[in-house]
Amino acid sequence: SGHNLQELRRSASLATKVFVQRDYSDGTICQFQTKFPPELDSRIERQLFEETVKTLNNFYAEAEKIGGSSYLEGCLACATAYFIFLCMETHYEKVLKKISRYIQEQNEKIFAPRGLLLTDPVERGMRVIEISIYEDRCSSGSASSGSSSSSGSSSGGGGGAGGR
Amino acid sequence: MTPGGGGPMKDCEYSQISTHSSSPMESPHKKKKIAARRKWEVFPGRNKFFCNGRIMMARQTGVFYLTLVLILVTSGLFFAFDCPYLAVKITPAIPVVGGILFFFVMGTLLRTSFSDPGVLPRATPDEAADLERQIDIANGTSSGGYRPPPRTREVIINGQTVKLKYCFTCKIFRPPRASHCSLCDNCVERFDHHCPWVGNCVGKRNYRFFYMFILSLSFLTVFIFAFVITHVILRSQQTGFLNALKDSPASVLEAVVCFFSVWSIVGLSGFHTYLISSNQTTNEDIKGSWSNKRGKENYNPYSYGNIITNCCAALCGPVSPSLIDRRGFIQPDTPQPAAPTNGITMYGATQSQSNMAAATPLLQSEPSLTSEELPLPGKTTLGAPCATLSLGQPTPPSSMPNLTSETVLTDMIPLKEEHDGHQFLTPEEAPSPPGMLSTGSPITHSHTLHVLSLASQDSLHEDSVRGLVKLSSV
Numbered sequence: 001s002g003h004n005l006q007e008l009r010r011s012a013s014l015a016t017k018v019f020v021q022r023d024y025s026d027g028t029i030c031q032f033q034t035k036f037p038p039e040l041d042s043r044i045e046r047q048l049f050e051e052t053v054k055t056l057n058n059f060y061a062e063a064e065k066i067g068g069s070s071y072l073e074g075c076l077a078c079a080t081a082y083f084i085f086l087c088m089e090t091h092y093e094k095v096l097k098k099i100s101r102y103i104q105e106q107n108e109k110i111f112a113p114r115g116l117l118l119t120d121p122v123e124r125g126m127r128v129i130e131i132s133i134y135e136d137r138c139s140s141g142s143a144s145s146g147s148s149s150s151s152g153s154s155s156g157g158g159g160g161a162g163g164r
Numbered sequence: 165m166t167p168g169g170g171g172p173m174k175d176c177e178y179s180q181i182s183t184h185s186s187s188p189m190e191s192p193h194k195k196k197k198i199a200a201r202r203k204w205e206v207f208p209g210r211n212k213f214f215c216n217g218r219i220m221m222a223r224q225t226g227v228f229y230l231t232l233v234l235i236l237v238t239s240g241l242f243f244a245f246d247c248p249y250l251a252v253k254i255t256p257a258i259p260v261v262g263g264i265l266f267f268f269v270m271g272t273l274l275r276t277s278f279s280d281p282g283v284l285p286r287a288t289p290d291e292a293a294d295l296e297r298q299i300d301i302a303n304g305t306s307s308g309g310y311r312p313p314p315r316t317r318e319v320i321i322n323g324q325t326v327k328l329k330y331c332f333t334c335k336i337f338r339p340p341r342a343s344h345c346s347l348c349d350n351c352v353e354r355f356d357h358h359c360p361w362v363g364n365c366v367g368k369r370n371y372r373f374f375y376m377f378i379l380s381l382s383f384l385t386v387f388i389f390a391f392v393i394t395h396v397i398l399r400s401q402q403t404g405f406l407n408a409l410k411d412s413p414a415s416v417l418e419a420v421v422c423f424f425s426v427w428s429i430v431g432l433s434g435f436h437t438y439l440i441s442s443n444q445t446t447n448e449d450i451k452g453s454w455s456n457k458r459g460k461e462n463y464n465p466y467s468y469g470n471i472i473t474n475c476c477a478a479l480c481g482p483v484s485p486s487l488i489d490r491r492g493f494i495q496p497d498t499p500q501p502a503a504p505t506n507g508i509t510m511y512g513a514t515q516s517q518s519n520m521a522a523a524t525p526l527l528q529s530e531p532s533l534t535s536e537e538l539p540l541p542g543k544t545t546l547g548a549p550c551a552t553l554s555l556g557q558p559t560p561p562s563s564m565p566n567l568t569s570e571t572v573l574t575d576m577i578p579l580k581e582e583h584d585g586h587q588f589l590t591p592e593e594a595p596s597p598p599g600m601l602s603t604g605s606p607i608t609h610s611h612t613l614h615v616l617s618l619a620s621q622d623s624l625h626e627d628s629v630r631g632l633v634k635l636s637s638v
Contacts (some may be wrong), residue, residue, distance in 0.1 A: 074481065
């Protein structure tokens with residue numbers, strides 16, 4: 001299913017990018033606005049998009065949660081003069097790995113078939129969720145994305161950009 | 165593993181013969197050379213990197229070496245000259261405890277100095293263009309030749325209105341509590357202050373290391389001071405005071421260093437304990453952002469309400485990873501225009517061949533971030549590989565802009581007035597230290613004025629004045 005993404009890049013051209021900004025109303029914790037960008041109106045269902053952003057927000061809340069396990073980690077690290085960071089992966093890093101897997105999954109299953117691509121916020125300084133919107137170069141935007149792909153991979157399962 | 169190590173030599177050869185021929189042998193090598201560069205090599209801020217990107221410090225590191233020397237020499241003298249006597253006379257636990265404290269001090273100091281304080285990467289051209297568009301729409305103006313009015317966004321956090329400012333250098337709206345350090349030319353999250361003594365900014369990611377450093381250094385200084393005095397007293401009981409001093413001259417030096425350090429370091433620890441318990445940064449405290457003097461309804465929206473939670477959050481909260489991927493490789497791509505306002509015209513022009521599912525087509529020239537190799541952020545190899553830690557350029561104190569205050573004050577106060585050094589971050593507001601530091605405050609005020617008058621005389625001080633003004637305007 002990774003072929004879909006590669007086909008997307010080869011056969012489609014980038015039309016525009018939408019940036020979902022951070023929501024600071026709860027302070028400095030990492031949360032993104034769930035407001036639906038108007039540019040995505042014709043590309044994806046509002047509910048799917050909101051679910052994705054809410055799941056991401058939950059992941060980040062989990063990463064930054066201050067509680068029993070984070071205290072334990074903090075105290076242990078302090079007791080070793082933070083040398084333990086040389087060999088241990090922090091809780092935050094573990095959650096970031098989960099997030100990156102989730103985004104990859106979402107891209108493959110939901111976004112790429114609709115001609116969209118999500119960028120992991122960690123690659124943008126945790127400032128924005130960058131959503132790239134592709135126009136299919138070879139058609140008016142309503143055909144399947146693999147129609148003229150020369151990669152030869154089977155594109156029977158690939159949905160079109162305007163598959164709704 | 166990486167071809168980057170053999171790079172310089174190859175570079176010389178190929179760049180010379182590139183005009184003659186375009187043999188296919190060269191271009192892949194050239195591309196490989198360009199592809200092998202790591203992101204820290206093109207980092208836009210004014211930072212120095214060591215150990216192939218693992219270590220990150222500010223540009224001026226002379227004072228950091230001074231800190232190192234002071235700690236190492238004083239502790240070394242203590243272990244060499246005082247501990248043998250004390251271990252025998254009193255208890256061998258003394259060198260053991262001293263050793264543990266010393267280990268702790270060095271560990272936290274190096275971690276504070278070498279880690280990323282929480283630098284925010286600059287906006288990619290697309291982001292910057294999108295922001296500019298939004299701002300233009302909000303202001304109702306088209307992008308003209310003049311500099312537009314300052315851009316701000318307002319956010320309500322826990323009932324308090326907070327203004328987010330736009331950073332013209334980084335082309336982002338700064339998150340709450342972030343600030344732009346003019347010495348390092350970076351926006352730093354939860355910016356506390358730029359500390360010349362550790363040679364780095366103190367921000368979200370290394371504040372706890374900094375606090376543990378000054379706390380443990382306070383204990384170490386008091387410990388050494390107390391036992392040096394004990395040593396001299398015990399010796400004097402046997403051989404008289406003057407003979408005791410003659411027998412262990414090192415003790416005198418240690419006592420002097422410790423005596424002057426104790427006041428400033430213990431004072432600084434107290435100050436930061438107060439900051440932590442009220443969940444404020446030095447920046448906010450100096451500007452009085454959340455003080456009652458600004459208005460009855462002014463309160464700190466980030467405070468958790470009680471001291472214990474604030475302390476736990478600051479010291480035992482999660483450590484966020486570094487957002488600048490220092491050691492990642494720059495993805496080979498077509499060259500991009502430098503000005504971010506061209507972002508719109510770049511759409512459709514490039515399609516990268518990157519295989520990562522979550523990556524965007526790379527349209528930016530500044531360091532783009534691939535998901536970090538884990539567990540990279542916490543890993544700073546402090547051991548043998550750091551032979552490249554260049555000790556070759558210690559700048560003398562007088563030529564460093566951020567030592568303006570120190571060079572002015574060397575005749576007025578002892579060298580290690582660390583606390584006062586930190587307070588010189590703004591000329592406009594007199595710092596309001598808590599009660600225990602009241603002895604230091606009158607000196608602080610006159611020092612501030614002194615800094616301003618002497619700063620104008622030397623062009624090298626321009627940087628620090630700019631820094632002062634910028635910090636105060638943030």
